[in-house]
Amino acid sequence: MIVPYVNLPLQHQPLKAALLDAVGRVLDHGQFILGPEVEQFEARFAALCGVRFAIGVNSGTDALILALKALGVGPGDEVITAPNSFVASASCIGVLGARPVFVDVGPDYNLDPNRIEEAITPATRAILPVHLTGRPADMDAILDIARRHDLRVVEDCAQAVLARTHDRPVGSLGDVGCFSLHPLKTLNACGDGGVITTNDAGLAQQFKMLRNIGLRSREDCAVWSHNSRLDTLQAAMLLVKLDLLPGWTEARRAHARFYQEQLADVVQTPLDRPFEYAVYHTFVVQAEARDALIAHLAAAGVGAAIHYPAPIHVQAAAAGLGYRAADFPVTMAQAGRIVSLPVYPELTAEQAAYVVEQVRSFYDRGPLPGAADA
Numbered sequence: 001m002i003v004p005y006v007n008l009p010l011q012h013q014p015l016k017a018a019l020l021d022a023v024g025r026v027l028d029h030g031q032f033i034l035g036p037e038v039e040q041f042e043a044r045f046a047a048l049c050g051v052r053f054a055i056g057v058n059s060g061t062d063a064l065i066l067a068l069k070a071l072g073v074g075p076g077d078e079v080i081t082a083p084n085s086f087v088a089s090a091s092c093i094g095v096l097g098a099r100p101v102f103v104d105v106g107p108d109y110n111l112d113p114n115r116i117e118e119a120i121t122p123a124t125r126a127i128l129p130v131h132l133t134g135r136p137a138d139m140d141a142i143l144d145i146a147r148r149h150d151l152r153v154v155e156d157c158a159q160a161v162l163a164r165t166h167d168r169p170v171g172s173l174g175d176v177g178c179f180s181l182h183p184l185k186t187l188n189a190c191g192d193g194g195v196i197t198t199n200d201a202g203l204a205q206q207f208k209m210l211r212n213i214g215l216r217s218r219e220d221c222a223v224w225s226h227n228s229r230l231d232t233l234q235a236a237m238l239l240v241k242l243d244l245l246p247g248w249t250e251a252r253r254a255h256a257r258f259y260q261e262q263l264a265d266v267v268q269t270p271l272d273r274p275f276e277y278a279v280y281h282t283f284v285v286q287a288e289a290r291d292a293l294i295a296h297l298a299a300a301g302v303g304a305a306i307h308y309p310a311p312i313h314v315q316a317a318a319a320g321l322g323y324r325a326a327d328f329p330v331t332m333a334q335a336g337r338i339v340s341l342p343v344y345p346e347l348t349a350e351q352a353a354y355v356v357e358q359v360r361s362f363y364d365r366g367p368l369p370g371a372a373d374a
């Protein structure tokens with residue numbers, strides 16, 4: 001049996017006719033830039049996230065850059081974020097001339113709120129928590145710290161569309177939420193895309209201007225800015241996928257539950273807390289002899305991945321920040337042990353059972369008692 005780590009063609013086969021229809025409608029009306037589908041997508045995305053405003057942009061990275069820019073982050077400022085995230089969580093700070101300040105993470109792979117206050121200096125302007133793997137960071141604690149120190153909060157929701165904590169959706173909790181619609185994310189464009197969410201009408205106005213070269217109207221440019229618009233073609237196709245997202249997310253969570261039940265005695269599986277709804281962009285376990293496990297899985301036809309093998313603070317781009325690898329011991333220990341198992345909605349029960357069988361056989365463990373009737 002072959003279980004690839006991702007399989008986008010499989011996702012798109014049953015949607016192809018509907019997606020091509022959506023593309024055809026855009027070809028017919030010809031409004032490729034900020035056409036009607038962009039506003040329709042934004043309205044539906046805002047409703048999903050329980051926010052007043054959603055602004056479509058061209059990537060999750062630009063969503064983060066424009067969010068920080070609108071909040072006034074620039075040279076001399078510091079922004080606190082997690083070192084174990086995708087590099088864009090820090091590059092968005094660096095490209096504005098500000099300094100990424102890393103704080104180690106907890107067992108949930110998210111910022112450890114107990115370590116945030118010691119990283120705050122007079123230059124700190126914002127906290128940028130990442131909802132890594134699709135699990136919400138501890139937003140109550142982070143928002144409390146931000147309030148006490150007068151800091152803004154930008155949520156990196158790139159992996160966490162529809163995730164909730166205490167029934168509140170991510171992207172509605174901080175000042176701004178930033179989402180990625182990259183093909184490998186859980187709500188995926190057929191190319192690049194992103195969304196910024198906020199409840200602040202003033203910020204929403206700014207985001208519309210900042211994504212559109214600083215234009216207030218066709219001939220009135222208020223500030224220098226980027227061209228970071230979401231394409232109408234992408235919005236049209238995303239509208240097709242939006243209807244399927246809740247079902248896809250439930251399928252991811254069902255795979256995650258199965259892995260949790262079947263693998264907890266051989267690897268360290270992630271735990272769902274009763275007050276949260278994690279969306280499992282990735283299903284990350286910590287494993288002994290991780291690299292040998294991945295090789296064993298590959299030989300058995302099972303794709304696995306590492307998110308991410310080299311934390312941000314050890315990247316060449318971060319050399320000027322002066323961190324040493326050992327500054328974030330939890331992040332470093334996890335980086336040597338983490339492996340992501342396939343968890344996409346289209347995975348069949350037989351494939352998930354085969355993944356379990358192969359992981360267990362690597363550790364010389366047979367099926368769990370009763371696993372055959374699962």
Ligand SMILES: *Cc1c(COP(=O)(O)O)cnc(C)c1O
Nearest residue numbers: 059060061086088158180181182
């Ligand atoms: C994917 C991702 C981004 C960047 O999104 P793009 O759309 O690829 O630019 C930022 N942060 C995290 C945590 C991500 O996973």
